[in-house]
Amino acid sequence: MIEADILGKNSSKALLGKVAIVTGAGKNIGRAIAHRLAADGAAVVVNGRADRALVEAVAGEIRAEGGAAMPYLADVSNPDAVAEMARAAEREFGGVDIAVNNAGLRRQTPFLDMSLEEWREILGVALDGAFILAKAVVPQMIRRGGGAFVGLSGVSHHAGAKGRVHVNASKAGLEGFLRGLAVELAPHNITVNAVAPGSIDTVRGASAGGPGGRGNLGNIPLGRQGAVEEIAAMVRFLAGPEGRYITGQTIHVNGGLFLGK
Secondary structure, three states: OOOHHHHHHOOOOOOOEEEEOOOOOOOOHOOOOOHHHHHHEEEEEEEEEOHHHHHHHHHHHHHHHOOOOEEEEEOOHHHHHHHHHHHHHHHHHOOOOEEEOOOOOOOOHHHHOHHHHHHHHHHHHHHHHHHHHHHHHHHHHHHOOEEEEEEEOHHHHHOOOOOOOOOOHHHHHHHHHHHHHHHHHHHOOOOEEEEEOOOOOOOHHHHHOOOOOOHHHHHHOOOOOEEEHHHHHHHHHHHOOOHOOOOEEEEEOOOOOOOOO
């Protein structure tokens, strides 16, 4: 029965009727995730923090391809703004089934130069933001009979990285939060997982280490950077019918850069 249900839904529109919120969806990995979920039938709330033009452009691209999308500006560290975003998703599309906690700030700052304010800013987005988003959307998922919550983690706190102790701490905390949430929400048919990208070909600002990020290719067994579409494909898998028996996990998508040693 379960196998037949999965096979029956495993199509290009396997998410038809589902509603997703993707935070930090104006560019790079978030944009790719929004496009992938929409291509498979989900209505998508395209979230960004401040750049309205970016999120409106992504929503417009999805609509031009025949999908349903709504741009929405909200700072994920602001509980009131995120709660209103969830209510807007419910008004527009009926309620949230899939939430992707992708928003994060990338900084390269040596520990001895790092201020407490910067530390709190990074954790406020990546870790507090996940808590705030879950508080806003989980009640809707429960009312709709289940759902999927996916958080974007990273490889640096697993493999080790200098200049990023705040990012490392936020992602380690995120994975711990998601594992605990997975256990609590399992009785409600809600899966909770993390996807940990490695070195991905994205556009980065100077504060995140520059646009290239290709200096460590020799450390990657597959010998190349990943594409944003490869991360989006994993998120889509976890959010879709094929991933309903996976919860509480961190899925590494890094070309072998981190092998869990």
